[in-house]
Structure formats: C-alpha cells, structure tokens
Amino acid sequence: DAGITQSPRYKITETGRQVTLMCHQTWSHSYMFWYRQDLGHGLRLIYYSAAADITDKGEVPDGYVVSRSKTENFPLTLESATRSQTSVYFCASGASGKGDEQFFGPGTRLTVL
C-alpha cells in the first residue's frame, strides 16, 4: 500500500519496558519525523531525519532513540518507558522543498502503566 503506515496502532506497556514504534513510508521522502501529541501542547517534535543514517533531536528527545538505516523506515524506541511517555505518537514524512508538506501516519496510541 502506498503511503505512510505506523505499527502498532495501540500499545499498552509497563514502566521500565522497552517499546519500539514502527514507521514505514513508500514515497522515498528524504525527511521523516516523530511527534508526540498531548492535550494542551499540540504536536511536539521528538526526532527527525533528513536522510538515511542522518538523525537529529527535536524539541523533546529525552527518553527516546531513533535510527534510520533505510530511507523508508524510521523506528522510534522508548528504552525504558515512563508514565510521562503516555501519548499519541505520529510519524510523518516529506520532501525538502520550501512549500513541501509533511504527510502524517495514522498514529500510535501508547499507554504506559
């Protein structure tokens, strides 16, 4: 299927566990992003990647790890989940032109107990 997909769509985990959220896009966009959405904060950028093997921190990177070995995949790992990481996580991808939009995945709702 063309587009951007995320898995799982819903995840419940416990404090201290490692969790990996997957993101896959089929457009060969150079840029990929991870955001978290929390009430009252809108979307906040966690990490982004300009190309394979190039990643950089966003606004709220603490507690998260990313990698990008292939252009189409951009997994986000919570190495030791905390309750404050309960959120909805969105992956997005986009090209690099001035007016190029970002395309968003459907989101992963993560609950940390």
Add this chain to the structure above:
Amino acid sequence: GNSVTQMEGPVTLSEEAFLTINCTYTATGYPSLFWYVQYPGEGLQLLLKATKADDKGSNKGFEATYRKETTSFHLEKGSVQVSDSAVYFCALRFTGGGNKLTFGTGTQLKVEL
C-alpha cells in the same frame, strides 16, 4: 525562536455559520505557513498552505492569507458544515530549518445542526 499561537478552543458554531480561527506567528526570515486538519481518530492532513507574503491558500472552502505585516495566517470559511468538525493546527516551516514544522496547540471546532 519560532513559535505559533492559535486561538483557544473549543469553538462551537451552528451549521452555515462563518468561521475564523486566528493564527499568529513569530519567526525570522520568510517562513512557509500551513493549516492542517485532524479528524477524530486520524492523523493530520494538509488543508492549505502559503509560501510567501500575500499568498492565499485555499481548499474545500477554507482560505487563509499570509500577512507578513501582521504576522498572521487566519483560517476562514464562509459556511461551515457538521463534517468540518475537527481539530485545526496552524504551523510554520522556517527558513533554513530543513523541513521541520512548528505547530500551534490546535483549535477544536464543533459544528452543530
């Protein structure tokens, strides 16, 4: 730094009413401006955009004009429908920032019959 400020929600309107959602920004240089919409349970999707001053973005009856003198990008629609009920996000992409977007906190719109 770069920031986006949106009017607080929720905004509740009757069907066929006129809609304005205010958005102002702070940025250096000449950012591109975007409005995204998020329907319940879904990811964000681009509604409209403008890449330079005085540009007007439009889509699905929604419009917004890039006003550099007032640093604003207010979203308007002449006659809203129940199906327009969603959360609307204003965002900017700043010059030299790669493809990163800075989002406002979102404004929830509820349209009633």
